[in-house]
Amino acid sequence: MSSGRISSWTRFKLPAKSLGPHLFKPLAAGNNDRLHDAYYGSIAEANDEHMLVVIWESREDFAAYKDSAQYHELISNLKADTTSTEPSTHIVDFDKIAFWWRFGPNTEIRTVYFPALIPSKTRDAVTRLKGLVLTMGIGIDGSKAHFSPYNGVPTCGWAEGSQIWMNQDTVACLWCHYWKDREVEEKFKLTETRPPRDGEEDKILILEAFERDLKSCGALGWEDIHVDFKKVPKSA
Known part of the structure; x- marks a missing residue:
């Protein structure tokens, strides 16, 4: 709920x-x-x-x-x-x-598009994905948080109503990734790998793994943007 x-x-x-x-x-x-x-x-x-x-x-x-x-x-x-x-x-x-608590200067928003008649169990499966976070690397006491390329775990929300993408009706979810800066984001995406799962011979890039997971859930495609978020003052 x-x-x-x-x-x-x-x-x-x-x-x-x-x-x-x-x-x-x-x-x-x-x-x-x-x-x-x-x-x-x-x-x-x-x-x-x-x-x-x-x-x-x-x-x-x-x-x-x-x-x-x-x-x-x-x-x-x-x-x-x-x-x-x-x-x-x-x-x-x-x-x-x-989801907004960690908005900052290099927040990545990935909009993922699915067929319009996606079943509820598939929505749940997508939401349970972990995004691009492999390990937070912060230790039990959080003393190593400065080694992490992100400020927190990704979040996922579903847009209401239909969305037009590539001239077809779709539904979409938004994934928010809270990168510390563009340099560490790019390095992470180019180098970070995920341990192989059953049936996989070698480690694969975490970015490739996430996109494989999205496609296995029926994703048609996605669009990525980065936003330099600032808070609107209550008395703007």
């Missing part, structure tokens, strides 16, 4: 120089009881594209906000002008996982 909290993920396009907490004043105004937290940041792989993630106290709180004047003001702020493409928002349910 979900904790009741729900997250909205809004992708929008603005000149990078225009990005700042001032854009989100309509979000902060009068909504402190509705929203738990909010984060924003630029997408490294897309020029002038950004992401706003809001954690709402409940599904009803998000629905009420969408009917408010502040919501329309916020959407207007996230457009360069009246001819700009509308910001795109998806609701993602991470159940009881506080």
Whole structure:
């Protein structure tokens, strides 16, 4: 069962120089009881594209906000002008996982697409995957945390509704990986291996293993972005 909290993920396009907490004043105004937290940041792989993630106290709180004047003001702020493409928002349910706690300057978001009629048992199997974390390397007392390339274990949430990918209806999940920086991420993906499982002759790269696991669950494909997340002040 979900904790009741729900997250909205809004992708929008603005000149990078225009990005700042001032854009989100309509979000902060009068909504402190509705929203738990909010984060924003630029997408490294897309020029002038950004992401706003809001954690709402409940599904009803998000629905009420969408009917408010502040919501329309916020959407207007996230457009360069009246001819700009509308910001795109998806609701993602991470159940009881506080996925936003480790948002930072090199958060990787992998959106994985599956056939629209994916059974619930397959969803559960995908959620149980471990992502790219092989070992945390922190020791029993956490004294070796600085050796780890990431700030915590990955998290997985499911987007609600259908998603169009490669001209077909799909459903999608989002995997969040919390890398300390791009250099250690790239080194990890190029060198870290997973011990062989039954039927495997040799160790394989952990990245390849994760992608094999996704495909075995029926994944059609995925897209990766990196976001430099910053917290939206409650009084933006």
